[in-house]
Amino acid sequence: MIIAIDGPAAAGKGTLSRRIAEEYGFHHLDTGLTYRATAKALLDAGLPLDDEAVAAGMAAKVDLAGLDRSVLSAHEIGEAASKIAVMPSVRRALVEAQRAFARKEPGTVLDGRDIGTVVCPDAAVKLYVTASAEVRARRRFDEIRAGGKQADFAEILADIVKRDARDSGRADSPLRPAEDAHLIDTSEMGIEAAFQAAKAIVDAALK
Numbered sequence: 312m313i314i315a316i317d318g319p320a321a322a323g324k325g326t327l328s329r330r331i332a333e334e335y336g337f338h339h340l341d342t343g344l345t346y347r348a349t350a351k352a353l354l355d356a357g358l359p360l361d362d363e364a365v366a367a368g369m370a371a372k373v374d375l376a377g378l379d380r381s382v383l384s385a386h387e388i389g390e391a392a393s394k395i396a397v398m399p400s401v402r403r404a405l406v407e408a409q410r411a412f413a414r415k416e417p418g419t420v421l422d423g424r425d426i427g428t429v430v431c432p433d434a435a436v437k438l439y440v441t442a443s444a445e446v447r448a449r450r451r452f453d454e455i456r457a458g459g460k461q462a463d464f465a466e467i468l469a470d471i472v473k474r475d476a477r478d479s480g481r482a483d484s485p486l487r488p489a490e491d492a493h494l495i496d497t498s499e500m501g502i503e504a505a506f507q508a509a510k511a512i513v514d515a516a517l518k
């Protein structure tokens with residue numbers, strides 16, 4: 312059983328995916344971390360982000376067991392990740408590893424941008440989690456401020472709009488809902504309500 316959860320940055324799909332995986336006892340993979348780990352390895356090695364062969368070589372070496380969210384969540388790493396994510400051979404290497412993960416028993420939850428459309432088109436359940444750019448920027452802003460740091464709302468919003476455009480506009484595996492995905496708009500919904508909505512969809516599919 313595979314549950315595919317896609318959506319733009321900061322829509323709440325990470326939290327939702329973790330809760331769904333916990334609820335059903337499934338393995339969870341945040342596929343964004345695989346793009347982030349590749350980008351970080353390039354940055355750490357002082358290698359360029361615009362050489363596809365070099366980036367694909369790094370992608371092939373990413374260890375799914377060693378993905379550390381606390382290290383990879385940095386904003387600059389997310390930006391770098393979305394730049395190398397436009398490269399087809401980087402995607403091929405990472406998608407191969409993601410598909411192998413997806414086959415784990417008793418089931419898996421994968422979240423990202425292209426899980427329902429490309430990585431696992433046969434997933435039993437597909438969710439597309441979204442929210443307006445303003446709401447997503449507000450959440451990021453509140454998160455940063457809660458961590459005791461300064462944040463500029465206009466800058467965060469501009470980054471989110473730019474990232475959406477890059478993820479939706481690329482030729483290979485652009486961000487878009489699969490035709491059979493269930494849409495969950497969290498603009499006016501808390502995480503608990505989003506979880507209940509998702510759970511009802513998964514329960515119906517399990518019957």
Ligand code: C5P
Nearest residue numbers: 320342343344346392393396423424425
């Ligand atoms: O979700 P997260 O912000 O960690 O993803 C970082 C970047 O990795 C995204 O902006 C996107 O460009 C890329 N990504 C992707 N396909 C996925 C997951 C992430 O292209 N399945």
